[in-house]
Amino acid sequence: MSATAELRKLRSGRSAAKQQNKAAFFFLLPWFLGLFVITVGPMATSLYLSFTDYNLLQDPSFTGLDNFSRMLSDERLHHSLQVTFTYVLVSVPLQLALALALAIFLDRGLRGLAFYRSIFYLPSLLGASVAIAVLWRTVFGADGLFNEGLGLVGIEGRGWISEPETALWTLIILNVWTFGSPMVIFLAGLRQIPASYYEAASIDGANRWRQFWSVTLPLLTPIVFFNLVLQIIHAFQSFTQAFIVSGGTGGPADSTLFYSLYLYQRGFGNFDMGYASALAWLLLLMVGAFTAINFWASKYWVFYND
Template identity: 85%
Template sequence: MTATDELRGLRDSRAKSKPQNKAAFWFLLPWFLGLFAVTLGPMAASLYLSFTKYNLLQPPEFIGFANFERMLTDERLHSSLAVTFTYVLVSVPIQLALALGLAILLDRGIRGLAFYRSVFYLPSLLGASVAIAVLWRTVFGTDGLFNEGLGFLGIEGRGWISDPETALSTLITLNVWTFGSPMVIFLAGLRQIPAMYYEAAAVDGASPLRRFTSVTLPLLTPIIFFNLVLQIIHAFQSFTQAFIVSSGTGGPVDSTLFISLYLYQRGFGNFDMGYASALAWLLLVIIAAFTAINFWASKYWVYYDD
C-alpha cells in the first residue's frame, strides 16, 4: 500500500467519524447548557456579588473585600462555625461506625438480606426531607414520643429541642440515623474482599477481632475514605433539619445555627445578598479544605491492592 492510499484511507475514516462526533455533541449539549446556566453561571455571579453590597432592590455596589473583612468581627458567624464543626466532627464518625457495623452484620448472609438492606437504606432517602424534620421536632418535643418512652422507665424528660444543651444533639442523632447510604456502600465493599484472606487468617489462628483489624479494615480503607469524604461534604451542607427544627431561627440561643442556615438568614431574611454570597464562598473554601486534607492524609492510611 502506497502513502497515497494510506492518506486516502485516513481521510475516509475521518469523514465517517464526523457524523458520530456530531451526534455526540448534540447528546452532550443539554449537559453543557446545564453546566454553564445552572452551575458555572450562578457561581460566577455569586463570586462577583461577594465583593458588593446588594439588597435585591438596588444595583450591586462594589465594596471590595469589605464583606470578607466583616466576617472577622461577626460573632454569629463564629458561633455558626462552631456549631457546624461540632455537628460534622461528631456525627460523621458515629454515622460511619454504625454503618460499618450494620454492614458487617448483614454481610453474614442472614435471611431477607434485600429487605433489611432496603429498610436500612430508607432513612438516607428521607432524612433530609421536611417531613422527617417535622417528625423529629415532634418526637423530641416536650410532650414527644421520646419523653413518653422515658416516662415508662420512670425518667423525667425534658424539652430536647428547646434546650440549648441538647438541641444540637438531636440534629446529630438525625444525621447518624441516615446511615443507609454509607452502609450499602460498605456492604458492597465487604462483598469484594476475597474469602481466601479470611481462610488464611483462620488457619494461622487469628481471632475474629484480629481478622477484622488485619484483613477487613485494611482492605476496606478505600471504601471508608470514599464514604468519609462524601459524608463530610453532605454534613457541611445540612440545612433543612436545622431550619425546620428551629423554625428558621437557629435557636435556642443559636445552638442549631449551621453556617448554611446563617447564610440563608443573611440573604433572604436581611436581604444582604452580598454578604450572603461571601458566606457561601467561605463555606465552599471550608469544604474544599476538608476534602484536600482528607486526600492528603489518605496516603498514610488508605491501602490499595496495587
C-alpha cells in the same frame, strides 16, 4: 490506486469524522447547557456578588473585600462555624461506625438480606426531608414520644429541642440515623473481601476481633475513605433539619445555627445577598480544605493492595 482516488478516500474519511464529531457534540449539547447555565453561570455570578453590596432590590455596587473583612468581626458567623464543626466532627464518625457495624452484621448471610438492606437504607432517603424534621421535632419535644419512653422507666424528660444544651445533639442523632447510604456501600465492600483471607487468619489463631482489625478494616479503608469524604460534604451542607426544628431561627440561643442556615438568613432574611455570596464561597473553601486534608492524610491509612 491512483493518487486522485486516494485523495478522494482521504477526504471522504475526514468528512465522515466531522459528521461523527458533530453528532457527538449534538448529544453532548444538553450537558454543556446544564453545566454553564446551572453550574458555571451561577457560580460566576455568586463570585462577582461576593465583592459587592447587593440587597436584591437595587443594582449591586462593588465594595472589594469588604464582605470578607466583615467575617472577621461577625460573632454569629463564628458561632455558626462552631456549631457546624461540632455537628460534622461528631455525627460523621458516629454515623460511619454505625453503618459499618450494621454492614458487618448483614454480611453474615441473613435470610431476607435484600429486605433488611432496603429497610436500613430508607433513613438515608427520608432523613433530609421536611416530614422527618417535623417528626423529629415532635418526638423530642417536651411532650414527645422520647420523653414518654423515659417516663416508662422512671426518668423525667425535658425539652430536648427547646434547650440549648441538647438541641444540637438531637440533630446529631438524626444525622447518625441516616446511615443507610454508607451502610450499603460498606456492605458492597465487604462482599469483595476474599474468604481465603479470613481462613488464613483463622489458621494463624486470629479470633473475630483480630480478624476485623487485621483483615477487614485494612482492606475496607478505601471504602471508609470514600464514605468519609461524601458524608463530610453532606454534613457541611445540612440545612433542612436545623431550619424546620428551629423554625428557621437556629434557636434556641443559636444552638442549631448551622452555617448553611446562617447563610440563608443573611441572603433571604436580611437581603444581604453580597455578604451571603461571600459566605457561600467561604463554605466552598472549607469543604475543599477538608477534602484536600482527607486526600493528603489518606496515604497514611488507606490500603490499596499495592
